[in-house]
Amino acid sequence: MTSEVLEGRAEGAADEKDYVQSLARGLQVLRAFSQYKPRMTLSEVAQHTGLTRAAARRFLLTLVREGFAETDGKRFALRPKVLELGFAYLSSLPMWEVAQPVMRDVVNALQESCSLSVLDGEDIVYVAREPTARVMTIGLSIGSRLPAYCSSMGRVLLSGLPPAELAAFYDRVRIEKRTPRTVPTMVALKDEVETARRQGWALVDQELELGLRSIAVPIRNRRGEVLAALNVSTHEGRTPLEAMRNRFLPVLLDAAQRISAALPQ
Amino acid sequence: MTSEVLEGRAEGAADEKDYVQSLARGLQVLRAFSQYKPRMTLSEVAQHTGLTRAAARRFLLTLVREGFAETDGKRFALRPKVLELGFAYLSSLPMWEVAQPVMRDVVNALQESCSLSVLDGEDIVYVAREPTARVMTIGLSIGSRLPAYCSSMGRVLLSGLPPAELAAFYDRVRIEKRTPRTVPTMVALKDEVETARRQGWALVDQELELGLRSIAVPIRNRRGEVLAALNVSTHEGRTPLEAMRNRFLPVLLDAAQRISAALPQ
Numbered sequence: 420m421t422s423e424v425l426e427g428r429a430e431g432a433a434d435e436k437d438y439v440q441s442l443a444r445g446l447q448v449l450r451a452f453s454q455y456k457p458r459m460t461l462s463e464v465a466q467h468t469g470l471t472r473a474a475a476r477r478f479l480l481t482l483v484r485e486g487f488a489e490t491d492g493k494r495f496a497l498r499p500k501v502l503e504l505g506f507a508y509l510s511s512l513p514m515w516e517v518a519q520p521v522m523r524d525v526v527n528a529l530q531e532s533c534s535l536s537v538l539d540g541e542d543i544v545y546v547a548r549e550p551t552a553r554v555m556t557i558g559l560s561i562g563s564r565l566p567a568y569c570s571s572m573g574r575v576l577l578s579g580l581p582p583a584e585l586a587a588f589y590d591r592v593r594i595e596k597r598t599p600r601t602v603p604t605m606v607a608l609k610d611e612v613e614t615a616r617r618q619g620w621a622l623v624d625q626e627l628e629l630g631l632r633s634i635a636v637p638i639r640n641r642r643g644e645v646l647a648a649l650n651v652s653t654h655e656g657r658t659p660l661e662a663m664r665n666r667f668l669p670v671l672l673d674a675a676q677r678i679s680a681a682l683p684q
Numbered sequence: 685m686t687s688e689v690l691e692g693r694a695e696g697a698a699d700e701k702d703y704v705q706s707l708a709r710g711l712q713v714l715r716a717f718s719q720y721k722p723r724m725t726l727s728e729v730a731q732h733t734g735l736t737r738a739a740a741r742r743f744l745l746t747l748v749r750e751g752f753a754e755t756d757g758k759r760f761a762l763r764p765k766v767l768e769l770g771f772a773y774l775s776s777l778p779m780w781e782v783a784q785p786v787m788r789d790v791v792n793a794l795q796e797s798c799s800l801s802v803l804d805g806e807d808i809v810y811v812a813r814e815p816t817a818r819v820m821t822i823g824l825s826i827g828s829r830l831p832a833y834c835s836s837m838g839r840v841l842l843s844g845l846p847p848a849e850l851a852a853f854y855d856r857v858r859i860e861k862r863t864p865r866t867v868p869t870m871v872a873l874k875d876e877v878e879t880a881r882r883q884g885w886a887l888v889d890q891e892l893e894l895g896l897r898s899i900a901v902p903i904r905n906r907r908g909e910v911l912a913a914l915n916v917s918t919h920e921g922r923t924p925l926e927a928m929r930n931r932f933l934p935v936l937l938d939a940a941q942r943i944s945a946a947l948p949q
Binding site: 436437442443444449451452454457476477480484497499500505506507509516519520523533544551560562 | 703715750771
């Protein structure tokens with residue numbers, strides 16, 4: 420960090436001056452609401468966040484006052500205004516809006532779900548998803564996180580990292596066997612990432628979850644840097660591996676090309 | 685509010701005990717980032733939010749520490765983790781995920797953008813949008829807000845409000861002439877909303893913006909309550925009003941029916 424940011428303070432000092440606990444805790448309260456708990460009482464929020472009732476109450480009432488939440492006196496729920504928080508991020512992604520119609524074409528062509536994600540630490544984070552209507556979708560949506568090391572989009576994103584960042588990832592990542600097919604060692608993982616880099620795509624067969632197969636390609640900017648990954652996912656009962664290479668991959672590569680071409684200069 | 689929430693305090697007391705200014709200001713900092721300003725220096729954030737540099741710095745460093753932002757030492761940017769904030773809200777909407785494949789079919793059928801929105805005060809807030817690839821889209825995305833009184837989705841949503849809430853809306857709303865076609869008086873607006881309620885759809889021709897025409901239908905739950913509105917928008921140069929009624933409306937009504945049928949019980 421430069422001196423403009425630190426203003427003379429030693430890097431990494433966990434000083435109260437640099438940390439606003441109320442903000443951190445207030446954000447925790449926001450995140451407590453979910454698909455499974457869209458409406459909660461004061462007690463439930465306190466329980467869910469580990470805060471005292473008094474603290475949870477102050478944060479909730481602040482959120483209500485600022486228009487981010489509402490209450491009927493007993494339960495609290497989020498209001499649409501919270502979308503302004505997350506969407507500042509999405510709208511800052513150059514490929515986000517141009518990708519949507521292209522992803523729609525992919526789903527129309529292949530009748531399988533198509534997703535777009537970026538790398539965030541050890542995870543991929545979904546930034547767009549076009550689910551297929553044909554089958555039950557697996558509960559993924561914008562903001563969902565999956566481990567990068569055993570997902571197709573993860574391997575593509577990792578393959579696009581500069582060497583120093585990739586080395587740092589390998590230092591941090593913890594490989595655990597999620598299925599009998601999950602890559603078993605660091606050496607095997609590095610090999611997969613190198614393969615993805617060399618061939619320009621990654622196919623992951625049931626390493627994250629039994630039955631789940633997906634194939635991903637990178638979305639590059641004009642400098643060749645990998646901005647995001649685009650994938651199609653399917654079930655092993657529906658699509659043999661060969662079909663993923665022969666049928667899905669050309670459609671994906673074409674889609675990635677179209678998205679790259681449509682990126683703002 | 686019940687006593688559980690107020691704990692004996694007089695309703696509406698703007699007391700420091702009920703308000704956490706740091707949270708409110710921290711959220712302001714988050715919202716300062718946008719499509720137009722995805723990366724900002726400390727000074728830019730301070731300027732944009734009206735906070736002092738010292739305050740902006742504390743909030744930014746807290747956001748960095750909590751994983752919601754990152755910095756290269758000079759500029760700050762949001763990280764994908766902010767999606768967890770807004771996304772709690774979207775995933776709490778019962779129709780959100782089931783609507784997507786249906787909206788895709790609408791766009792495929794009509795070759796025009798299809799959007800889903802909810803009412804928030806005097807605005808509609810976009811919760812889903814499938815843009816057409818065919819023409820330039822008008823910069824709308826999830827979280828975007830438009831006035832309810834002069835938009836097709838707004839009129840449909842208003843037509844679904846219980847009488848007391850609708851009356852409160854009419855008390856609050858400020859009608860301004862955005863185009864020569866904008867509804868000119870409260871009486872005219874009430875008439876439009878009543879028409880939408882009676883016929884079950886609303887067509888708005890260039891009242892929000894010259895050239896912009898859109899037609900909307902309600903999405904209802906099993907109790908008949910209006911949860912959201914679904915629309916298709918086009919340009920007057922592309923689609924005559926008659927085509928919007930004869931071609932767009934049946935597709936929309938069918939889509940709304942499909943979404944309602946797919947809602948979780």
